[in-house]
Amino acid sequence: MNELLREEPSRRDLLRVIGNSMVLTTAGVGVLTPALAQHVHVALSEAKSLSGGASYQPKCLTQHYFATLRRLGEYIIPGSTDAGAAEYIDFLASRNEDLAAIFNGGLGWMDDYMLKRYKADFLSARTEQQTALLDQLAYKKHATPENAPGQRFWTWARNMVVDAYYTSPVGVQDIGYMGNKALSSFSVPQEAVDYAMKRSPFANEG
Numbered sequence: 598m599n600e601l602l603r604e605e606p607s608r609r610d611l612l613r614v615i616g617n618s619m620v621l622t623t624a625g626v627g628v629l630t631p632a633l634a635q636h637v638h639v640a641l642s643e644a645k646s647l648s649g650g651a652s653y654q655p656k657c658l659t660q661h662y663f664a665t666l667r668r669l670g671e672y673i674i675p676g677s678t679d680a681g682a683a684e685y686i687d688f689l690a691s692r693n694e695d696l697a698a699i700f701n702g703g704l705g706w707m708d709d710y711m712l713k714r715y716k717a718d719f720l721s722a723r724t725e726q727q728t729a730l731l732d733q734l735a736y737k738k739h740a741t742p743e744n745a746p747g748q749r750f751w752t753w754a755r756n757m758v759v760d761a762y763y764t765s766p767v768g769v770q771d772i773g774y775m776g777n778k779a780l781s782s783f784s785v786p787q788e789a790v791d792y793a794m795k796r797s798p799f800a801n802e803g
Contacts, residue, residue: 703750
């Protein structure tokens with residue numbers, strides 16, 4: 598019991614550091630340092646949140662938006678669901694109002710866009726309808742005043758899914774990176790980011 602009492606303030610202090618350490622100046626790139634990002638994955642894993650089932654209750658997003666984010670993540674990096682990318686993003690959004698607004702607003706925009714064209718939200722739409730929207734968002738050559746908000750959100754979603762994936766145990770194993778076991782020494786190699794950009798037809802802006 599004494600050990601638990603000593604550990605709990607430490608965990609709360611860590612989560613406070615994570616909340617205060619987020620940098621939202623570069624559209625989702627490096628929102629957290631790799632060391633803090635791995636602490637988030639550890640906390641989620643300990644809560645049995647990375648099972649991919651109903652055991653994870655979103656802390657910021659609605660269940661519908663959370664499921665939409667998971668689907669979007671799979672288009673960005675296949676396997677991002679297993680890496681807990683949506684959980685990672687939802688957890689961080691629960692610690693930062695600006696990040697929460699970005700993802701709630703962006704996912705809402707996607708649903709509104711799909712409803713106007715296909716009378717179905719993103720998650721309920723057919724695969725070819727989903728990919729048609731992502732083709733509009735992923736490439737700058739398709740930019741229009743109408744889809745500008747979606748393109749901005751896409752950049753955030755893409756970059757944060759990549760960060761979430763490659764700071765997770767699944768992502769580290771995927772690139773065969775062994776590294777030092779000390780969390781503070783881990784970084785996401787550039788080749789891993791380049792690899793992520795090749796895994797999905799929607800990963801690059803063109």
